[in-house]
Amino acid sequence: MCPGTLLLYMNFDKEIIEHYLKGHEKYLRHISVDCIIFGFHNNELKVLLLYARYAQLWALPGGFIKKEEHMDEAAKRILKERTGLNEIYMQQFHVFSAPERSTKKINSQFLKNVGVKAKESWMFERFITVGYSALVDFSKVEPVADVFSSACEWFNIHDIPDMLLDHGDILNKALENLQLQLNYHPVGYNLLPEKFTMPELQKLYETILDKKLDRRNFQRKIVGNGILKRLNETKKGVAHKAPYYYKFDLRKYQKALKGGMGFEL
Amino acid sequence: MCPGTLLLYMNFDKEIIEHYLKGHEKYLRHISVDCIIFGFHNNELKVLLLYARYAQLWALPGGFIKKEEHMDEAAKRILKERTGLNEIYMQQFHVFSAPERSTKKINSQFLKNVGVKAKESWMFERFITVGYSALVDFSKVEPVADVFSSACEWFNIHDIPDMLLDHGDILNKALENLQLQLNYHPVGYNLLPEKFTMPELQKLYETILDKKLDRRNFQRKIVGNGILKRLNETKKGVAHKAPYYYKFDLRKYQKALKGGMGFEL
């Protein structure tokens, strides 16, 4: 542990200790929520991770459900705290419940390190976690770490570090889920800025599906189901023919969301 | 309440009271599992329900997760107890977490009725429930009620009674999920007996999707992806041309399960 670390802990001690000793008065026991926050930037699919100080490992942004709170609300709250965004597109995708997924050792060691002697804590108990998958506009996110974390950063989906517990598995499952989603729902609206070019949209699909798509057929298919509106505006400052900007036709987009659109490209 | 009811309660009192007062020593708090058990019989899609004595309403078969048990194991255990079957095809499909989904009133009234005064019980607390969807061979199931229930019966999917809490919603979500599944996975293996005829398989699909399919195109598609083996045996005693029996080619079936098969019929 580097020299400043222990001191840093001190600043957060009160809140953290309270969480370990009294969190169960506020939150449901045994249940947590973990979020996979996907973003798209520089033609790369990214995921927002936290560096958990107590475990010295990267981890998914997560949290707990308040005693009178809907789980979806808990997920929204967590997402807002890490990204600053309201109205995030998200959905639960899987529950992870292996009895051996526990941070008891890590957590009690951590408490010792910050000088607290606690034999029992709701945080030492078993947790079942519900995975939420969220799609956000990268450019609008301002990553904020939580009290348990010393960093909050984007990672390229192909460059994920070792992660806490089964968080790596959770992330993989989320990605798999996103790929499936893509076949049936339009996805770009949540991941792209309001205006975007066709090549950008295509790159998004290619990145998620992890395969190349034919430029012309892709365009035909996307334009064909009418969820896009082309703007009378082209991208500036490119060393070749300038692509048009597009934006989503919200009404038709929503409709396609419900009806499904059988994308297999 | 009919006259015999209270007496009937007595026989179960010990186990039930123990459950209310000490269940939290055995099970995780705040988390339950509810199962939607689908079967297919007489060309109808059926669901197995319990009549909950404490609520005097039909309810989904459900249960709780033991302190050191994987949630999937809990679901398997519950499924086995109600159906007698091991190795059931099942999967979680959604978590229901509205804070208002609570049986506190119903449960405490019930305890009063059986003569127990308990102000507190883990069973009065809020529960988040994980829905599991299961597909079973109707002919192999022997429905068994649990201690909280006075009946365990199959219901036609189009003839579902009023149900406890949000169980109706859970059932609808499960059905929706099953319809989606059908588009990407073969489904018959779990719902049909080993030998079955093409018209039976088609009826299964028609029942789940709730629409008519073209007999010839259906057959071509199903046979086309090679998951079936036709037997040299026809159905006996039908007043018309006898259909062949088929069975699933397990190897190819499993492969199709993974690869998906884009059924949209």
Next chain:
DNA sequence: CCAAAAGTGTTTAAAATACACCCATGC
């Protein structure tokens, strides 16, 4: 021998795929 339901094949329409040429821009 006829009604009922199953087996099989063909024709047509739609969708996915593959592929080629022209256009605009910055260097």
Next chain:
DNA sequence: GCATGGGTGTATTTTAAACACTTTTGG
């Protein structure tokens, strides 16, 4: 003026949908 990447159209293959006739069986 040329390399880069974007815009657009067409021909081909594959897949889905619609449809008709023949076969078997019990009554």
